[in-house]
Amino acid sequence: MSKNKNLPIDATEHVASGGLLNRRLFLNTAIATTAALATTRAAYGQEVVGEGQEDWTLYPGSDALEYGERSRFEVERVKKFVPKVTEANEDYYALRTTNANSLTPHQHLTGTITPGGLHFSVTHHGIPDIDPDQHAVVIHGMVKQPIKLDINALENCPTVTREHFIECSGNSGALWSETARNITLDRSHGLVSGSQWTGVLLSTLLDECGVSPGAKWIVAEGADSGSLSRSIPFEKAMKDCMIAIAQNGERLMPNQGYPFRLLNPGYEGNTSIKWLRSIYVTDRPVMSRFETSRYTDRMPDGKSLQFSLEIDVKSMITRPSNAMSLPKHGVYEITGLAWSGRGKVSRVEVSVDGGTTWADAALEGPVHDIMLTRFRIPWMWDGGTAILQSRATDEFGRVQPTRTEMIARRGRNASYHFHAIHSWGVATNGEITHVYA
C-alpha cells in the first residue's frame, strides 16, 4: 500500500464510529494500489509494462463496429440475473410464469444511469417483437377528439428529456423472508434501474384531445399477449406521465416496451405500461387483473391496500458488497444508490456499526426528482467486524425504516414495497455477507 508520508491517515476526521471518515476528505488517504514501484522511472516511456503483464502494443487492433459491443472479458462477469421457472430453486423471482424477467447487477455498476442492456424487466407475458410500422397508441374514452399516434407521429411532437428510475413494487421482496440468505444485490435489489428518458408528456396529448369534464382516471394498456393494463389517477397522468420514445438517447429495447411505453414517474413499475397501445380516459378505475389479483399489499389484518402506487424512500450500498471481499485493511469508498418515488433524495446516512452511529454521505449532484442518487463516503477498515448500512431521507422528510420497524407496521402477509434498511456484514477476513441487523 502506498501512503503519502506528509499527510498521514490519522490526520483525517472521523465522523462516526467504526472508521467512517469525513466525506470531504477524499485526498491523501492511503490508496490500495496494485504495486508501489520501487524506483522512479528515469525517462518517459521506459518500462511501463509490469512484470508478467502483456504488452498490448505488440498486437494490431481491430476495426470498428457499427454498434459497439462489450469486451469479451465483461460478458460473463456482468449480466442480468434471469430467473428460470424450470429451476427448482428457492429464488423469489423464479415464482413466475415466464423466463422474461431480468434483474440489474448493481453490484458491478457505477453512476446513476443503467445501461439499456442491463435495465431490469418484469414481463408477465413475454417480450413482444413489435414492428413499429404496425403499431400505434390510441387515446380515447372521455375526450372530445380521440387520436392515434405511431412512433413517427410521436417523434414530431414536443418532447422532454428527464432522468427517472423505475422500480418494481416486488423489488427486494426476497427480504420479507424470515431468515437472511446471502443473496447478491441483483437478487435483492435488481428490480430498480435509472435512465434518461425522452418522450411526449401525456398532458400535451390529453390537452390536444380535449378531455371531457368528469375524467378522473386513465387506463393504460399494453400490446403484450396478456394486454397488461393499469388504472392511473388522471391528476397524476397530467402531472408528469409521458409516452417514452427513447431511453438513454436511443429507442427503447424490446423488453422496455419498444417502440414506446408509458412512463409513470415514481409509481410502481408495472404502471409504466410497456408496448403501449391504449390510453383510455374514464371516470373510474377498471380494477384490472394486475391491480387486483396482483400488486396489492396485504396488511396484517388480511385486508389489502388499494392502489398503493407510490414508491417509498429507499437506498442500498452497491459497493462493497458480497460480490467482493476486502483484500486488505485500508481506506475504501462505501457507495450506493438512494431514491424516492415522490421527489428528491435529501440525505443519505451510512453506518458501519449496524445502526448505532451514523454519518452523512456525500450526495453526487445534480440530484434529480424521482431518480437514483449516488452517495459516497470513505471508510477506514481496520480489520474488525462491521455491519454496513445506508438510510435515505427524501425532501418530504420520509426516512427509510429499519427492517424491524417495517415488519411491525406492515406485518408478515406483505410481499410488495419492501424498502427497509439493508445490511452487509463484514468479517475479519474481509468476507462480506448479507445479514439481517
Add this chain to the structure above:
Amino acid sequence: MSKNKNLPIDATEHVASGGLLNRRLFLNTAIATTAALATTRAAYGQEVVGEGQEDWTLYPGSDALEYGERSRFEVERVKKFVPKVTEANEDYYALRTTNANSLTPHQHLTGTITPGGLHFSVTHHGIPDIDPDQHAVVIHGMVKQPIKLDINALENCPTVTREHFIECSGNSGALWSETARNITLDRSHGLVSGSQWTGVLLSTLLDECGVSPGAKWIVAEGADSGSLSRSIPFEKAMKDCMIAIAQNGERLMPNQGYPFRLLNPGYEGNTSIKWLRSIYVTDRPVMSRFETSRYTDRMPDGKSLQFSLEIDVKSMITRPSNAMSLPKHGVYEITGLAWSGRGKVSRVEVSVDGGTTWADAALEGPVHDIMLTRFRIPWMWDGGTAILQSRATDEFGRVQPTRTEMIARRGRNASYHFHAIHSWGVATNGEITHVYA
C-alpha cells in the same frame, strides 16, 4: 391533423420571423397525429388496433436476455457510420489508415447521453483486445512515489461520476470544403458524444504519489499498437482530469479504452488517452507525434498553433435534418445539442430565416459543465422555404461564429476545430438538405 378548436394555433406567440413560436407554448398546438379517429370509442378496450395493423397480443412473447439487445427493426436504421479506407469515396473521415473510426448518428438520437454502442471513436491504430488482469497504468516521472494501478485497484479508490462530452478536433472537418455537400449529421457532426463517466480524479492519484516541485506537464500514453501519447498541462490534469473506469454505469467498451482511459474534459478528444498505461509527470511537453504531425491547426500565414487544446462553443440542430422530410405543414419541434469545452452552455438561439432573426430556444436542464445540452423550440412550418440554424453561447460569453466569420479568422489551411453555425435548407416540398448559408 388534429387541432384543438378552442385554442387555435394563431393564439401562440411568434418570437422571430418564419414561424418560431414562444418556447413556453408547447401545449395546444396542432400535433400531427397519425390519424384523428372519427368517433370516440364507446367502451374500454374496444378496437384499439388500427386498420391494417397487427394485433401483437396474438403472439406469445420471448424470454429475457442476460444483456439486452436492440429491436431487429433498429439494427439497420440506427448505426454508426464506419468510414472504410478501401472505399474510393470523398468522405473526409475515410482519409485514415484504419477502419476503426465510427461516428455517432445524432440525427436519430435524443437526450444528451449517447448510448455506449453508439459513442464515436477515432482510433489511429485499431482497437486493442485487452485482458484487464494483464493491464495496469503506471504513474511515474517527477513524483516521490510512483504507483501502478489495475482496474481492481482503481475501483477501490475514491471515485466521482460526472457527465461530459468528448469531441474530436476533427469533428465537422468536412465543412471546411469549398462547396456544401448534402451529408447527414453523423458525417458532419458525428465525432462528438456525451456520457456519464465514473472514474478516479487524477488529482487524487497525483497527490497520492507526491508530485515533485517543478512539474509542469503530464504525458499520457495508451497501450494501442501506436502508443498514442499526448502532453497535457499539469494544471489541467489537477483540475478535472480523471481515469475513467465506467461509462453510463458499466465498464468502457473496447473502442472507448477498455479497461480504462484518461478523460480530459473539454480538451480535444485525442488527449483523453484510451487504453491508458502511463502517466508521466514532467517539466515540459514531449512533442509527441500526435501533437506535432497531427492535431495542430495551420493558420493562414502557414504557421501552426501549438497546443490548441480547448474545444470551442458549438451547436447543431439534430431534428429536423436531412435524414427526414417534413410530411405536412404544421408545428414541429426544432431540437439539437450545444456544448462548450470551457463550461456551461448559457444560451442557444435558433433562426429559420438563415440568420436574419433569432429566437431563444429552451435549454433542458440541469445544464452540466462541459456536457452536451439539449435545446428545443417549436416551429410552425407554413410550407415555405426556410434555413434552420442554431447559435450557441457559453457562460464565458463565447458565441458560435458564422461560417464566413470563421474562415475569415482561420483561413483555408485549417482542418481542425470547425465550430461554425450549421445550416439546414428546407424546400417547399418539405425536403431538407445541408447548405452553406
